[in-house]
Amino acid sequence: MEPYHPSTAYRRHSMGGGIMDWANQPWPFKRYPYATPQALDDPRPLEAEFWPTLMAWPPAPEATAPPLDRAGLAGLLALAAGLTAQDQSGTYLRSPASAGALYPAELYLCASGLDWLEDGLWHYAPEAGAPRLIRPGNLAGAAAEVLGGPPGGLSFFITALPWRSIWKYRTRAWRYCLLDGGHLLACLELALAACGLAQRPCLAPARNGGKLLGLTPEREVLLAGVSAGAAVENGGPARLPAWQPPREEPLSVREESDSHILAAAALGGSDTPGPALQWPGDPVPRGALRLRPAPPKDGPSLGRVMQARRSRRNFMPQGLSAAQTALLLAAALPETGPLGATVLLGPGGETPAGVYSYHPREKALALLEPQDRRLRAARACLDQAWVGRAALNLVLWADPKRLAQTAGERGYAQAMLAAGRAGQRLYLAATALGMGCCGVGAFYDDELAAAAELPLGAWPLYLVAAGPVKGGPQI
Numbered sequence: 001m002e003p004y005h006p007s008t009a010y011r012r013h014s015m016g017g018g019i020m021d022w023a024n025q026p027w028p029f030k031r032y033p034y035a036t037p038q039a040l041d042d043p044r045p046l047e048a049e050f051w052p053t054l055m056a057w058p059p060a061p062e063a064t065a066p067p068l069d070r071a072g073l074a075g076l077l078a079l080a081a082g083l084t085a086q087d088q089s090g091t092y093l094r095s096p097a098s099a100g101a102l103y104p105a106e107l108y109l110c111a112s113g114l115d116w117l118e119d120g121l122w123h124y125a126p127e128a129g130a131p132r133l134i135r136p137g138n139l140a141g142a143a144a145e146v147l148g149g150p151p152g153g154l155s156f157f158i159t160a161l162p163w164r165s166i167w168k169y170r171t172r173a174w175r176y177c178l179l180d181g182g183h184l185l186a187c188l189e190l191a192l193a194a195c196g197l198a199q200r201p202c203l204a205p206a207r208n209g210g211k212l213l214g215l216t217p218e219r220e221v222l223l224a225g226v227s228a229g230a231a232v233e234n235g236g237p238a239r240l241p242a243w244q245p246p247r248e249e250p251l252s253v254r255e256e257s258d259s260h261i262l263a264a265a266a267l268g269g270s271d272t273p274g275p276a277l278q279w280p281g282d283p284v285p286r287g288a289l290r291l292r293p294a295p296p297k298d299g300p301s302l303g304r305v306m307q308a309r310r311s312r313r314n315f316m317p318q319g320l321s322a323a324q325t326a327l328l329l330a331a332a333l334p335e336t337g338p339l340g341a342t343v344l345l346g347p348g349g350e351t352p353a354g355v356y357s358y359h360p361r362e363k364a365l366a367l368l369e370p371q372d373r374r375l376r377a378a379r380a381c382l383d384q385a386w387v388g389r390a391a392l393n394l395v396l397w398a399d400p401k402r403l404a405q406t407a408g409e410r411g412y413a414q415a416m417l418a419a420g421r422a423g424q425r426l427y428l429a430a431t432a433l434g435m436g437c438c439g440v441g442a443f444y445d446d447e448l449a450a451a452a453e454l455p456l457g458a459w460p461l462y463l464v465a466a467g468p469v470k471g472g473p474q475i
């Protein structure tokens with residue numbers, strides 16, 4: 001059987017125009033009729049400076065950081081997954097970007113041994129700006145079984161409700177669930193770093209995590225998690241008795257599932273969490289440009305940038321300075337991962353136009369093709385013309401053979417999560433530089449692979465466009 005990613009490729013001239021059933025549109029918030037969100041104290045804005053928080057990656061815990069409290073947790077959750085704006089149609093927009101603003105991703109946390117928050121599993125309700133307790137008890141030991149590492153005071157879980165995305169994108173929706181999950185993961189990691197907390201991400205959680213969270217398997221899927229804070233001595237039992245999760249309202253009159261998505265989500269599921277993997281980068285070709293990212297000395301706070309981030313598409317025909325290119329790329333991809341990265345630059349900047357491969361560890365750009373390929377990329381992105389006007393297009397891709405060799409069947413989900421995470425980080429760096437940015441998940445796969453000179457057999461996962469825009473964000 002063809003793997004999920006190529007089997008959901010868009011191809012020009014073979015797109016069946018789908019009809020959206022507006023009467024059955026899924027609700028973007030989880031509704032538990034008998035579990036009420038519990039207001040924490042007013043969220044404390046996270047004052048950490050943006051550039052040092054973003055660039056010092058992976059983050060080290062700060063010994064001098066004040067211990068987290070209720071107001072700090074409220075601020076952290078708001079930055080990770082909270083509401084930040086409302087668009088003209090009345091849709092609430094959130095801290096992480098989301099394909100079609102459908103928000104399939106949900107955020108949970110297990111608290112243990114904190115004297116200011118009851119032990120148990122909490123679900124974050126962005127519409128209330130507060131978490132609600134859905135499973136009391138000390139669950140840290142069980143959470144550690146799912147995420148690996150020792151039991152921690154706070155364990156966060158990111159899930160997806162694919163139906164929210166299937167409603168619009170049909171079988172391709174699993175791609176968006178994973179990318180959206182990566183966007184939320186980036187926000188959560190940055191918010192944790194801003195609080196000075198130790199953190200350990202897990203992009204391949206154990207299968208039994210779904211039971212811990214009370215997920216209905218054909219409805220909601222655990223994507224990733226982060227254990228945070230100091231280890232706790234008594235994490236409770238590693239295996240928990242069966243439990244009846246609280247009743248939930250359906251997302252819409254008729255919820256649907258998709259058998260291809262269920263199969264893709266189950267692939268490689270294991271009873272143990274996947275180990276943190278080493279991803280060797282490709283050797284840097286001779287003659288590659290070595291970039292020197294130098295973040296501005298004074299900058300806004302992380303909280304301000306995350307609040308101000310929006311998808312902006314009104315790009316101006318302007319190139320980037322070498323310093324801007326260096327900063328955007330180092331911010332998006334601070335370390336090597338399960339991803340290839342190709343950069344399409346337009347003319348008018350300090351770095352000549354062309355197609356480049358980006359090497360995160362060495363922060364190097366190697367020329368693949370000295371032509372401006374952005375217009376071709378725009379056509380490949382279902383003719384979204386603004387993509388061709390963005391100074392920089394970052395194309396994130398995967399080599400399926402290498403993914404399988406390194407991470408087995410779990411590699412695909414990890415690569416997509418990593419692509420979403422890089423996308424969110426690029427959005428934030430662009431925002432802090434007063435530029436625009438927008439992710440693009442809708443593309444004809446073969447055309448984008450050709451426009452970006454991807455190696456034979458590579459899968460394009462995500463394109464993120466960034467550059468100067470008219471009336472950019474005021475930070």
Ligand SMILES: Cc1cc2nc3c(=O)[nH]c(=O)nc-3n(C[C@H](O)[C@H](O)[C@H](O)COP(=O)(O)O)c2cc1C
Nearest residue numbers: 093094097098099100101179310311439440441442
């Ligand atoms: C995975 C992903 C794919 C996206 N694809 C597109 C796209 O193809 N075209 C587009 O105009 N916007 C795209 N967007 C941007 C979303 O429409 C945008 O994030 C959403 O409307 C919420 O608005 P905000 O980013 O301003 O918060 C995408 C966003 C994500 C996260």
